[in-house]
Amino acid sequence: MGWIRKRSDRPSPWRAGYRGPDGREHSRSFRRRVDAERWLRDELHKQDRGLWVDPSAGAVEFEEYAEGWFRGLNLKPKTIAGYRSLLDSRILPVLGSVELRRITPDLLREWLADMAQEGLSASRMGQARRIVGAVLSQAVEDGLIGRNPADLVKVSKTRPREQRYLTAEQVTELASAVEQRMDGGGALVKVLAYAGLRWGEAVALRGAHVDILRRRIHVRESATLVNGQLLWGTPKSHRARTIVIPRFLAEELASMTSGEDLIFTSPTGQALRSPNFHRRVWRPAVTESGLGDLVPHDLRHTAASLAISAGASLKAVQQMLGHASAQITLDRYSHLYEDDLEDLADSMDARYGAAQVRPKPESGDVVDLDKKRKKAT
Numbered sequence: 001m002g003w004i005r006k007r008s009d010r011p012s013p014w015r016a017g018y019r020g021p022d023g024r025e026h027s028r029s030f031r032r033r034v035d036a037e038r039w040l041r042d043e044l045h046k047q048d049r050g051l052w053v054d055p056s057a058g059a060v061e062f063e064e065y066a067e068g069w070f071r072g073l074n075l076k077p078k079t080i081a082g083y084r085s086l087l088d089s090r091i092l093p094v095l096g097s098v099e100l101r102r103i104t105p106d107l108l109r110e111w112l113a114d115m116a117q118e119g120l121s122a123s124r125m126g127q128a129r130r131i132v133g134a135v136l137s138q139a140v141e142d143g144l145i146g147r148n149p150a151d152l153v154k155v156s157k158t159r160p161r162e163q164r165y166l167t168a169e170q171v172t173e174l175a176s177a178v179e180q181r182m183d184g185g186g187a188l189v190k191v192l193a194y195a196g197l198r199w200g201e202a203v204a205l206r207g208a209h210v211d212i213l214r215r216r217i218h219v220r221e222s223a224t225l226v227n228g229q230l231l232w233g234t235p236k237s238h239r240a241r242t243i244v245i246p247r248f249l250a251e252e253l254a255s256m257t258s259g260e261d262l263i264f265t266s267p268t269g270q271a272l273r274s275p276n277f278h279r280r281v282w283r284p285a286v287t288e289s290g291l292g293d294l295v296p297h298d299l300r301h302t303a304a305s306l307a308i309s310a311g312a313s314l315k316a317v318q319q320m321l322g323h324a325s326a327q328i329t330l331d332r333y334s335h336l337y338e339d340d341l342e343d344l345a346d347s348m349d350a351r352y353g354a355a356q357v358r359p360k361p362e363s364g365d366v367v368d369l370d371k372k373r374k375k376a377t
Contacts, residue, residue: 002040016040026055051146058101058145063092065100066135077231078224083131090128100139105152126155164298165305177285185281187252188264195243196303196321199296200224201235203272207257215250217243230271241322308336
């Protein structure tokens, strides 16, 4: 049970308290009785539901706790860098000095509203909110707070960029325009468009990763640009894979593979960096080809489109792209399989028609069922 008392000599005269599961008394002062009643009701309700935690446990400041959470992360360098950037620029300056127990849904909504006023994109705001939510979720598991206030705060969903798909003819034209600006650039475009590699996987492709005779590309490595530095690691989700490539692509790569050397490099022989490639090679080639705002990742979508139009199964596309599950592939490219429904209907129609064509029996084999019944009676 709890209690509420009034002390008229105080700025906040209403004092509410209760005895917690820890056997100690906990209390707070309020200016209004209604606030004291609401707080006491909530605290007692938490006890009833098994959600109560010692209020003093959440006295640690958000920054101190978040830094410990950050040090325990085991993610890709690019993801780590993104988290660090958001913590330093958007999260800690506002929430860093706030105790975990003082962070409320209203405080988080105000924080998000201020970022929206500054013109921050919904995508960036969503990322910041997810980081705060992850920190507070860990605090719940550690028993520092009873519930995660970020769970009650929503950010407007971002509208995903519309996927672009090139035809085989457009890929050829783009490859030619890129090759004019960078030796080997045409082959790079074709690897992206016909093998479905991610940019970082293509940049990290070495001669030893390509089996020309068997027409295989072994995707074992990926390069990521983080704070101006190229970092080498495993592919996304640490999933290595092997891709079977078309014969024409294997023949084109044959003269470019040599031991452990990178296949695609800058004019100075260094690993490709996306900002430089985009500015000096990609953007001029795309403009020349009249392809608008095409980005290199659109060639990965193109690979899925070309494979599906060639009759590839969902599982084959998943394996080529390196998706963790076929569901991811289906979610992104199910609309490309719509034509299969017409082909399926036509195939079923043909089977039905074939089932209706039966050889007619010889005249001597015709049985008069009526006569047969009369004889039986």
